[in-house]
Amino acid sequence: MLPLEHKILFFVFALIAGGLGVWGFYRMYLRIRRGAPSSETRVDNLASRIGYALVTSLTQERTFRKRRWVSVLHSFIFYGFTYYLLVNVVDALEGYFPFSITSDNPLGAAYNFLADLLSIAVLVGVVSLVARRLWGKSRRDFQFNEKACCIRWSSSAISAATA
Known part of the structure; x- marks a missing residue:
């Protein structure tokens, strides 16, 4: 258990x-x-929508549709976090x-x-x-479109020059 000062500071930090x-989010x-x-309408059947969202995200159902090994690696990260x-x-x-x-009992040992x-x-x-992103054969999937890159830089340069 934390001392009172630490509890207060943690609460303020969390707030x-x-x-x-x-x-x-706003x-x-x-x-x-x-x-x-x-x-x-997005608020009709709110309970079923929340249930569907929880089941879909916790089972990673959509992630496992294609690229099985990439999906497994992604699920490692998702479930870990x-x-x-x-x-x-x-x-x-x-x-x-x-x-x-603590690891003194089986439940605590399993948790740890x-x-x-x-x-x-x-x-x-x-x-x-x-x-995979840096050296894999699909690294070209992560390249930027040159045209979009140039447009972005041009508009940024124009905004900076006119400001």
Whole structure:
């Protein structure tokens, strides 16, 4: 458990980080809202929509449609970071409440072992996908369109010159 000063500082930090996250999501919402109006209602059957989104994301169903090995590497990263979220929430709760998860019992040992295993999976996934992007035969998939690149630079140069 954390001392009182650390609890207060962590809470303030979490509040600031959460506020910045909400601000970022709000800015993204405003950008999306500027686009074409939706042709369908997005809030009908809200419970089933949330359930579908959770099942689709947690099973990585859409990721596994093509390129099986790339999908496995992607899922290593996804599941590792999803588990990191759980670990961080548990660590925050351990700071505020008097409990601790240790490897003394089978459940705690499994929790810690899974964290270690998924950490290795994240490393394997990230290194493999970076190597694939830099040296793989599909590296041309990640090149920029020269025309779009030049337009972007030209408009930036024009904006800078006229400002």
